[in-house]
Amino acid sequence: MSTSRADLLNRAKALPALSVADLATLTDFLHARTGMRFGEAKRYYIDRRVADRMAQRHLTSFADYQALLRTEPSEVEQLINSFTVNETYFYREEHQLSCLSQSILPEIIQSKEPGEKIRIWSVPCSSGEEPYSIAIWLLENWALVDAFNVEIVGSDIDTEIVAEALEADYGSRAVMRLPPELIQRYFLPSEDGRVRLIADLRESVIFTPCNITDAASVARQGRFDVIFCRNLLIYFDAIARVRCVENLFTSLLPGGYVCLGHSESMSRISERFITRRFPQAIVYQRPEVT
Structure with missing residues (x-):
């Protein structure tokens, strides 16, 4: 019973x-x-x-x-x-999404041919708002989105929240920052006033379990052109923070970028990254040659 x-x-x-x-x-x-x-x-x-x-x-x-x-x-x-803490919503820290489409991706495609893969990783992804935000943002704001094979991966240590991300069913607070026309375009009404992401977008993001402090778990995700790892380092002590950042560095392709949360900085953690100050945001780049 x-x-x-x-x-x-x-x-x-x-x-x-x-x-x-x-x-x-x-x-x-x-x-x-x-x-x-x-x-x-x-x-x-x-x-x-x-x-x-x-x-x-x-x-x-x-x-x-x-x-x-x-x-x-x-x-x-x-x-x-x-x-685990799963506080998030769509279009959070929108200036970084703007930086992705206006500054980061234009640099990345300089070394890629049309049709080549561009891999973007959201970790931790929580219930999916961040990786789905990236997908929506690129569809709306990057004219070359269809010219390349963009693969978006969302990962989190919380296996239950990953299952929620796959369902992509959200309450009003999750979509409060989205313009109404985007909610109408990319969501369908669900139960009790909730909305659910359309199938095409749900299928456009890959979700995986991952412990960002474990090198083997991180290695299974492959390597990426861009990593969004926002508002996670603040929960770690100094030793775990260094281990996490080393794993992020290894996960980036040469010349790749990592975006941290607005209150986080690489400056006191690692000297291996180049600090890039774009008009939209400060991000961190793995050097082309290390």
């Missing part, structure tokens, strides 16, 4: 908070697998999510939950999913 959400909430509320030692054990575990660093300041956030997972698995002691994490990779995946 299935357990109701109310029962699970009550069961989770009845569980004790993590001890100081258990909190340290859990945060070290998460850091080793995701690069994200949590601490005492995030105690309520951590206790709530661990309690939810323990209630789901009918466990009452953290020691038992630790044992489960050691034996069930699927539970590790579920725990990580519960800790």
